[in-house]
Amino acid sequence: MKKITDIAKILNAEIINLGDPQREITGGYAGDFLSFVMGKAPADCAWFTVMTNVNVCAVATLADVGVIVLCEGVTPDKNLLEKAKEHNVNIIATKADVFNAVKTFASYED
Amino acid sequence: MPDAIHMEFDVAGNNFVSAGAATNHVKDTLRNLGIPNKDVRRIAIAMYEAEINMVIHACGGKAYVDIYADKVEVLLEDKGKGIENIELAMQPGWSTANDDIRDLGFGAGMGLPNIKKYTDEFKIESEVGKGTKVYLKVNFS
Numbered sequence: 001m002k003k004i005t006d007i008a009k010i011l012n013a014e015i016i017n018l019g020d021p022q023r024e025i026t027g028g029y030a031g032d033f034l035s036f037v038m039g040k041a042p043a044d045c046a047w048f049t050v051m052t053n054v055n056v057c058a059v060a061t062l063a064d065v066g067v068i069v070l071c072e073g074v075t076p077d078k079n080l081l082e083k084a085k086e087h088n089v090n091i092i093a094t095k096a097d098v099f100n101a102v103k104t105f106a107s108y109e110d
Numbered sequence: 111m112p113d114a115i116h117m118e119f120d121v122a123g124n125n126f127v128s129a130g131a132a133t134n135h136v137k138d139t140l141r142n143l144g145i146p147n148k149d150v151r152r153i154a155i156a157m158y159e160a161e162i163n164m165v166i167h168a169c170g171g172k173a174y175v176d177i178y179a180d181k182v183e184v185l186l187e188d189k190g191k192g193i194e195n196i197e198l199a200m201q202p203g204w205s206t207a208n209d210d211i212r213d214l215g216f217g218a219g220m221g222l223p224n225i226k227k228y229t230d231e232f233k234i235e236s237e238v239g240k241g242t243k244v245y246l247k248v249n250f251s
Contacts, residue, residue, distance in 0.1 A: 035220035038155045039227060043147070051215045055162075058130035059215075062137060062154040064147070079127055087134075 001026050002108065004067050004090050007046060010108050011069065011094040011101055016076060019088030025066040028105060030098050034059045041065060046105060048098050054079035061087050069105075071098045115139065115177040121161055121186075123170030126214060132173045133158040140182065146251055152228040153182050153248040159221040160186045160244045166211055167191065168242065181230075184246040192238040200226070 001024040008015050029041035030048040034055055041047055043064035049056065052074050060068050067090040070076065076084065076091060084091050094101050117139070119132035137154040141147075157173070164171040168190020176183045193199050200222050207217025226232050231247035 032215055033218035033220070034215040035159065035218045035224055038159065039220050039224045043151055053214055054127050055129065055215055058134070058158065062130065062133060062151075062158045064151050083127075 002046075004092065007067065007069070007105065007108075008092045010104055011092070011096060013069065013092040013094035016070070016091040016093050017081065017084045018090055019084060020090055023066050023090060028102065029065075030102050037065075038063050048101055048105075050074050050098065052076050052080055054083055056080055057083035057087060057089050060089050066090065067092060069094060069101060071096060071101045113178075115143075115175075117175040117177075119173040119175070121164050121170045121173055123165055123168065125165065125170075129162055129165045130158055133161050136175050136177075136182070136184070140177065143177070145182075149248055149250050153184065153246065156225045156228040156232075156246050156248070157184050157186075159225050160184070160246065162216065163221055163242075163244075164188045164190070166207060166216060171241075179250075181247055181249045186244045186246075187241065189241040192240055192242055193234075193236040194238055196234055196236060 025046050026044050027042045028046040032049050032051045037059055041063055044066040046067050046069050047065045048069045048071055050072050057080055070093040073095040122128050140150045168188035171188030174185045198204055202223045203219040205217045205219035211217045229246045230249045233245040236242040
């Protein structure tokens, strides 16, 4: 299990919204098609994506994603940020690409 | 808990900001009732897929939810264009979503397969030009 603040640190990521800071993260999923995420991402996971629209929050909330990791330096759009605050969804953002972000995340042992 | 809880929702078409609101409401209600997280997650994902289908393909519709002590049932009804070939629509990867919808992250063709995966019962009826009815059931563990 990993803490969100520790994940942010190793990924050199900015904390965009820390709605549920105590959340323990287990496992991960990388991808941008929302139905793949809902079909495959495990609960409490870190979800690596470059999608930044409001649907990302709905998917994360309903699929119990632990933290959204925005990659490639993308930033959430206004609607996503507002919804994430409203629903206490964790979002961090890193400049790393998805491959390297996942690699760093996977090799991190707490 | 009471014998049954009935809820009804209007789902607005083509509105991606409000999409998922009905499902979220159901999820919160189930959580507050103490339903196990894994069951809440299953119905939340299945209902969201069905809800988003109405938003994208059917100009919205209605969702009727009945929560019992041992299960939740959801009926989603729209007056949209209907599905020509349900067997085809059930195939993973098959989608009629346009590029704008794909840009939003939808249209992977995994909506109906996901609904099937996460529910204990799933029925779909559709008539071209009239609309579609989707029934979902999740039993509580």
